[in-house]
Amino acid sequence: MTSQTTRELLKRAEPDLTRAERQLCATLLHNYPMSGLGSITRLAEKAGVSTPTVVRMVQKLGFSGFPAFQAALRDELEAQISGPIAKHESWAGQAPEEHLLNRFTESVIGNIRQTLAQIDPARFDEVAALLADEGRRLFVTGGRITRTLAEYLFMHLQVIRPGVSLVPATSNAWPHAMLDMGEGDVLVVFDVRRYENTALKMAKLASKRGLKVVLITDQWQSPVAKHAACTFNCRIEAPSAWDSMVVVMLFCETLVAAVENRTWERTKARMSELEELFDATRIFRKFV
Template identity: 45%
Template sequence: MEMLPEYNGEKMGKKPLVKDLIKEKQEELTAAERRLTATLLDDSLIAGLQSITKLAESVGVSTPTVIRLARKLGYDGYPDLQNAIREEVAARMKEPLAKLETARLSGGKDHIVSRFAAAVSHNINRSLDRLDLQEFDKVAAVLSDLDRKLYLLGGRITRSNAHYFFNHLQIIRPGVSLLDFSPSVWPQSLLDMDEKSTLIVFDIRRYEKELERLAKLVVNQGANIVLFTDEWGSPIEKYAAFCFRSMVEVPSSWDSTLAINFLIEALVAEIQSRSRSAERIAALEEMIGESRIFRST
């Protein structure tokens, strides 16, 4: 069997992300350094693009504190940290047209089908490498809890992922709702959310402010959030009880959500194994058989 060519896309995702390094090092940081990292994370690292003096003044720390933080994160100093932040922000905010040009340049003479297959395989394998299986099991348990109401919502690109997950969940269990894409009707659903509710939300670059605002309101209602996002992490992460990051880079002007769908299907299989869905599916089949009056003949 012929081997697929190695995916020749961007390598940035292989480096540790600044936001991940910050989370890993939290216990080693001083109070002043934690205030600094809180500012960086709260603004999706954008604050780290300003000068060291302005950053220190905005947080109320000294410039040596900024330098010490950079070194604790493994960088040579603040300029080195800034370069990492700049790369991370640039990759996160990349325009679709810029992605298309990159794909054309790096594609060579290989066929798009082979290059795309290699990229998708790479994305799934790397997503699995960073998957926390204990967190996966916890999410499966939450989504299997029949006392819990489930709501799903996706963004402009990921609404299809939300709809796909919804179609499976509503067959497996009751109490599942797909939120309308229009923010104007979200308040009605928010009204019914409480501590026994979970919002499953999908948000990949370029992240949607409306979804972030909704996430904050959902948490204020006492509900929790399961987030599916890309390798850089949506701003919704700060509100999410559980988060799955998947790789999305492919040789295309669009990001791929196939690695996300892999996780969805794995969760569907686990949730179904934990439930009495066989009885529900049998009842559904019987209902479909008796509803021929609704079909065209």
């Protein structure tokens, strides 16, 4: 394929690029090749790097300068356009359509579409507001498969606001945790098929204590729904012996973003405090 030469050039060169250059490279590949057709200034801005970085990179790729690079992009684009109409390409372009990468992705995209179509945005906003209310304590729980998702949600919420706890339904310690749960608090339950007994019991007890239960479950819906103030169903189908939690995670992340938007003023302070703590512990690298 000569028509994709520059794209492949970018991909192949990527490992040898520096941090800023890789950032630029990613931007270029992101919506290839449109982002490269503007001026060097706008490309640099879009990628968040300086114009010298752009020049250095295209020279590293073998072009004499930015205009030469741009000309190559234009030529390829022209060849592509005048050529046969682009078919619906598979996701992993280099693999045949039946490759697992394509089949799995296809299935997950379908899950996303169907799940989103069913969600009531008003309900979603409602729950976001509930989770953003710092007057309420939050409890998050998940089962065998969903524990990691519960942890993921917990970790983010914990940074966003105070008063968040993770309650492992898989252990037998959860009745102790329930001692802290009071009227008006919120319990987020993850429960997907092979619905778990402990999840049901916990939700039942919690709703009796006056907690608002938010349930995140699959399309067949966990029996916890009976005790939940709000239920969200995510499609979890996949060409595998396992179910796919991708949509559940997408939902969690979106929820986190929504909560964060509502608490931003206070969250900002919490995050910068966290940042200082990280600096003090030197957990992270400063640069690549």
